[in-house]
Amino acid sequence: MTFQIGSVLLDACVLAILAKEDTYGYRLTQQIKETLGVSESTLYPVLRRLQKEELLETYDVAVMGRNRRYYRLTDEGLEKNKEYKREWVYFSRKITTILEGGNLND
Amino acid sequence: MTRQIYLHRLKEALEGLPREEQESAMRYCEEYFDEAGEDQFEQAVHDLGSPEEFAKGIRSSYNSRINADQQESKKWPWPLILCLALVASPIWVPLAIVLVILVIIFGFLLFLPFMVILLLLFLFFGLAGSLLVTAVRMIFVSWASAGLALGGMLICTALFLVCLCGLIALVKKVWPWAKGKVQEGVEWIQERRNQA
Numbered sequence: 001m002t003f004q005i006g007s008v009l010l011d012a013c014v015l016a017i018l019a020k021e022d023t024y025g026y027r028l029t030q031q032i033k034e035t036l037g038v039s040e041s042t043l044y045p046v047l048r049r050l051q052k053e054e055l056l057e058t059y060d061v062a063v064m065g066r067n068r069r070y071y072r073l074t075d076e077g078l079e080k081n082k083e084y085k086r087e088w089v090y091f092s093r094k095i096t097t098i099l100e101g102g103n104l105n106d
Numbered sequence: 107m108t109r110q111i112y113l114h115r116l117k118e119a120l121e122g123l124p125r126e127e128q129e130s131a132m133r134y135c136e137e138y139f140d141e142a143g144e145d146q147f148e149q150a151v152h153d154l155g156s157p158e159e160f161a162k163g164i165r166s167s168y169n170s171r172i173n174a175d176q177q178e179s180k181k182w183p184w185p186l187i188l189c190l191a192l193v194a195s196p197i198w199v200p201l202a203i204v205l206v207i208l209v210i211i212f213g214f215l216l217f218l219p220f221m222v223i224l225l226l227l228f229l230f231f232g233l234a235g236s237l238l239v240t241a242v243r244m245i246f247v248s249w250a251s252a253g254l255a256l257g258g259m260l261i262c263t264a265l266f267l268v269c270l271c272g273l274i275a276l277v278k279k280v281w282p283w284a285k286g287k288v289q290e291g292v293e294w295i296q297e298r299r300n301q302a
Binding site (some may be wrong): 024025026027029033042044045046047048049052066068069 | 164167
């Protein structure tokens, strides 16, 4: 991965993945690890923080004789996801413009 | 490293954090190993990092979260402060009045010597000046009166100079003392601020 991913962008990615469907820690991190190259040790604190900020919540599902902890977005989390998506469109457009040598004021 | 050893070391590394934080992290880790399965265990350990590294990330994230919470709770809303000030006014209004009166009295006492000396300075200066004028006018009328006025003027000038010396001595004495007190006060405030 050439570009470093900041904590806000990581939050946005986690929220976006969970907006699509509820998922559990291992699977979530596998998805994020593949695309973003972020290590697992940084992902757990992110999940924990988002949970504490009440953007996501957990529930347990019994699977093969043990509990699997699923994460899902709260209403607040959904709202935040929308906000991040809007911001990203704006931000990425500006970056693309710069990278392609365009003028930001156009 | 076996799973038991990893979890044991993680538990030790998490010590000192709230129980809920510890349990959540332990549970997450256990589940991660469960999902990875035995054949992927090495990869899972590689993903998570050493137990100490994993705990370090949790710890720093927890600390910054707590700091953010504390800073938020430090911000008191203005309406609440106003309400409290109103409710407590029977206590602090009389106190404030007494304090203001004390400051005025203290200031008055501090400046009293200055004021007396300044008054004497003006008095002797004025007397010397008017006696000089009198002496000049009396020269053509009466030598004796002119001499008397001149003598009085010299006495007043001498007293004026004595008062001037006294004022300078007083200022020299009081100035470093006042400066020291002000500096002490400033340092005290800075110390309090640093402690806070």
